[in-house]
Amino acid sequence: MSNTSENPKPSSSSAKMTLKTSDNELFEVEEAVAMKFCTVKQYFEDEKDSDVAARGSTTVIPLPNVHSAVLATLISYGKKLPQSNAVADNHEEEETKKKERKKYEQGLLKNLMPGELLDLISAANYLDFKEGLEFFNQALADHIQNKSVEYVRKFFGIKNDYEPHEEEKYREEYAWAFEGVDED
Amino acid sequence: MEPEGSTKSKRKRKRVELEVSPEEHEHEHADAAVDRISNLPDSILCHILSFLPTKEAVATSILSSSWKPLWTLVPALDLDTQLSVSQSQCLDSNNRTQSVSFFTHIVSRVLALNKAPVLRDFCLTCHSRCDPLHLETWILTAIARDVQQLQLDICLDGFIKDEFYSGELFVLPQSFFSCKTVVILELWNGIAVDPPSSFEFPSLKDLRLVHVFFRNGDCVQRLLSGCPVLQDLKLCSDSRSGLIRFDIRVPTLKYLCLQFLTFEPSLPDYKLAICAPALECFHFDGDLRHVVFLEKLANLVEAGVWIHPFICTREAWTKGYQIGYGDRVFRLLKALNKAKSLTLYPGKKQCVDFGSIYPSRFKNLVRLNFTLQKSNWHVLQALLRVSPNLEVLVIDKLYSRTNQLCSMEPFDGPGYVSSQLTTFRFNQYKGSKYEVEFVKYILKEARVLKTATISVCDTALKESVIEELSKFPRSSTTCLLTVEVQH
Numbered sequence: 239m240s241n242t243s244e245n246p247k248p249s250s251s252s253a254k255m256t257l258k259t260s261d262n263e264l265f266e267v268e269e270a271v272a273m274k275f276c277t278v279k280q281y282f283e284d285e286k287d288s289d290v291a292a293r294g295s296t297t298v299i300p301l302p303n304v305h306s307a308v309l310a311t312l313i314s315y316g317k318k319l320p321q322s323n324a325v326a327d328n329h330e331e332e333e334t335k336k337k338e339r340k341k342y343e344q345g346l347l348k349n350l351m352p353g354e355l356l357d358l359i360s361a362a363n364y365l366d367f368k369e370g371l372e373f374f375n376q377a378l379a380d381h382i383q384n385k386s387v388e389y390v391r392k393f394f395g396i397k398n399d400y401e402p403h404e405e406e407k408y409r410e411e412y413a414w415a416f417e418g419v420d421e422d
Numbered sequence: 423m424e425p426e427g428s429t430k431s432k433r434k435r436k437r438v439e440l441e442v443s444p445e446e447h448e449h450e451h452a453d454a455a456v457d458r459i460s461n462l463p464d465s466i467l468c469h470i471l472s473f474l475p476t477k478e479a480v481a482t483s484i485l486s487s488s489w490k491p492l493w494t495l496v497p498a499l500d501l502d503t504q505l506s507v508s509q510s511q512c513l514d515s516n517n518r519t520q521s522v523s524f525f526t527h528i529v530s531r532v533l534a535l536n537k538a539p540v541l542r543d544f545c546l547t548c549h550s551r552c553d554p555l556h557l558e559t560w561i562l563t564a565i566a567r568d569v570q571q572l573q574l575d576i577c578l579d580g581f582i583k584d585e586f587y588s589g590e591l592f593v594l595p596q597s598f599f600s601c602k603t604v605v606i607l608e609l610w611n612g613i614a615v616d617p618p619s620s621f622e623f624p625s626l627k628d629l630r631l632v633h634v635f636f637r638n639g640d641c642v643q644r645l646l647s648g649c650p651v652l653q654d655l656k657l658c659s660d661s662r663s664g665l666i667r668f669d670i671r672v673p674t675l676k677y678l679c680l681q682f683l684t685f686e687p688s689l690p691d692y693k694l695a696i697c698a699p700a701l702e703c704f705h706f707d708g709d710l711r712h713v714v715f716l717e718k719l720a721n722l723v724e725a726g727v728w729i730h731p732f733i734c735t736r737e738a739w740t741k742g743y744q745i746g747y748g749d750r751v752f753r754l755l756k757a758l759n760k761a762k763s764l765t766l767y768p769g770k771k772q773c774v775d776f777g778s779i780y781p782s783r784f785k786n787l788v789r790l791n792f793t794l795q796k797s798n799w800h801v802l803q804a805l806l807r808v809s810p811n812l813e814v815l816v817i818d819k820l821y822s823r824t825n826q827l828c829s830m831e832p833f834d835g836p837g838y839v840s841s842q843l844t845t846f847r848f849n850q851y852k853g854s855k856y857e858v859e860f861v862k863y864i865l866k867e868a869r870v871l872k873t874a875t876i877s878v879c880d881t882a883l884k885e886s887v888i889e890e891l892s893k894f895p896r897s898s899t900t901c902l903l904t905v906e907v908q909h
Contacts, residue, residue: 352459353458356458356459356462359462359466360462363462363463363466371466371469375466375469375470375473376473378470379470379471379472379473379474380473382474382478382482383473383474383475383478384478387481387482387484387485390482390485391485391486394457394458394459394460395457395458396457396459396460396485396486396489397457397486398485398486399486399487400484400486400487405484408483408484409484412480412481412483412484414477414524414528415477415478415480415481416481416484
């Protein structure tokens with residue numbers, strides 16, 4: 239993906255950054271994609287202020303809260319998003335990219351375990367990756383939509399710590415909210 | 423999406439991380455037995471809940487005690503009179519009154535309990551008789567809580583699917599028009615829009631008016647004049663909306679989508695004047711009457727026009743309607759001549775007394791997606807002749823048996839297709855006389871053609887089509903001709 243940067247400062251056409259995960263794996267990522275992780279962006283900008291020479295691949299940004307498998311998925315999702323500084327595509331290319339992204343998104347969600355989805359959400363939150371959060375949070379919401387309370391508890395391993403009479407009272411009070419869901 | 427507080431705390435956390443050795447992170451693909459979702463920050467859980475209808479968000483409060491207050495912090499409310507399934511199934515009037523007062527009770531309660539600092543999204547669907555005073559109160563409460571995205575769908579006399587609403591209207595209170603925070607506003611169905619003569623929606627960027635009612639055409643322009651930063655406008659109207667002569671004058675507008683459904687022949691034509699010089703994308707769908715652009719669309723990038731003229735069996739009305747039909751189609755097209763991409767279905771009515779595309783040129787047109795009928799070949803031809811820089815041409819077919827072939831100029835000599843054409847696709851190809859001639863012409867004249875894809879519906883046809891088309895001379899040496907089957 240071309241990275242004709244609109245940044246006033248001079249930069250190489252495809253500047254890369256290195257991210258280091260909790261299990262000590264290094265990921266070389268294009269700047270445009272890495273900048274979608276606002277935490278990374280902030281770190282990079284803080285570093286830049288202190289040392290102008292340390293730019294691009296010489297900077298290794300540590301991400302001690304993110305495992306490599308999770309980061310790999312987030313990076314590949316970030317790559318599929320429209321790049322803010324890319325050369326404007328014509329209509330045809332845009333349509334193709336949109337279709338590709340949809341297909342990729344469907345494939346991604348198909349075999350995702352609840353634990354993996356939560357990993358992705360946690361990591362996206364830590365990285366302040368807004369588009370990722372929007373996508374994965376929506377995916378989670380889609381999954382629990384129309385499902386019974388029992389199903390959601392089982393699926394996520396949520397322990398019901400209500401007293402039976404408490405729960406009964408609550409169910410009565412908000413009876414309208416519990417009607418019409420799938421009994422799973 | 424993240425509130426200010428959590429961004430600050432993340433930064434603090436990061437600094438600590440650099441000094442202290444990283445904690446052991448549980449990265450094994452955890453089985454569901456360990457509850458990790460409840461440990462996510464509240465802001466994330468609220469974000470997730472904001473994608474659900476309020477009814478379901480409320481239900482999550484029973485998952486466990488830590489979930490109890492979460493739904494009240496969600497800055498979004500999505501309420502529908504269908505809230506109570508068993509209640510709405512009651513048909514007799516006594517029970518219906520009960521169910522309505524129940525809905526009123528639910529909405530009032532939910533609104534009162536919601537403690538989110540700002541109510542960002544408020545979506546209310548009311549398809550049953552509800553005291554307008556309650557509706558007004560709820561809407562004004564949302565406005566008082568700085569709502570940014572507001573969607574209202576109100577049919578006081580109930581809503582019947584696939585039919586236009588014709589019952590009592592809900593009139594938006596005048597204080598509705600003093601909302602300073604709304605960015606996206608959607609109004610549907612039985613709502614009467616009558617704005618005061620001077621008001622402002624200073625933040626409104628996206629406005630959708632779907633089958634709502636206006637007292638007269640002036641109401642539209644009064645509404646639009648109060649939107650100084652409007653960028654997106656979608657207007658779906660039918661013949662009962664009260665719009666006969668009206669204007670759309672919005673200097674900031676970038677995206678305009680119009681849908682006009684006429685179904686009663688006794689109503690007069692509509693006359694619409696559009697002044698939107700900043701427009702980048704224009705879509706029209708429906709019955710085309712008098713549409714005039716007061717200023718050139720110099721910034722137009724994309725246009726989509728899909729015309730369904732009203733079919734009437736009454737002879738006299740049909741004739742009167744048809745006069746000038748073709749002229750109207752070409753007039754609209756000419757106004758869109760700066761577009762880079764155009765999707766067009768000029769309708770299946772024969773263009774009797776049709777106008778002409780000249781002297782307009784479509785110099786910027788790179789992509790054309792044309793839906794073909796027997797009666798509109800000449801529109802395709804006219805467009806192709808005036809688009810010298812066309813690169814992509816896609817043809818779809820929408821034939822009907824009653825359609826008659828219009829007059830079509832024979833393809834001879836160059837000039838009927840751009841010399842820049844690289845991609846050609848013809849869907850639902852049947853191999854009729856004109857189709858064959860057309861494809862033959864394209865293959866012959868398009869000197870830089872890279873791919874030509876012919877799509878047939880019938881597997882049996884594929885072989886004969888390949889055989890026939892491969893015989894035709896191609897002026898482009900790199901052209902790849904493919905015949906595929908698509909049902």
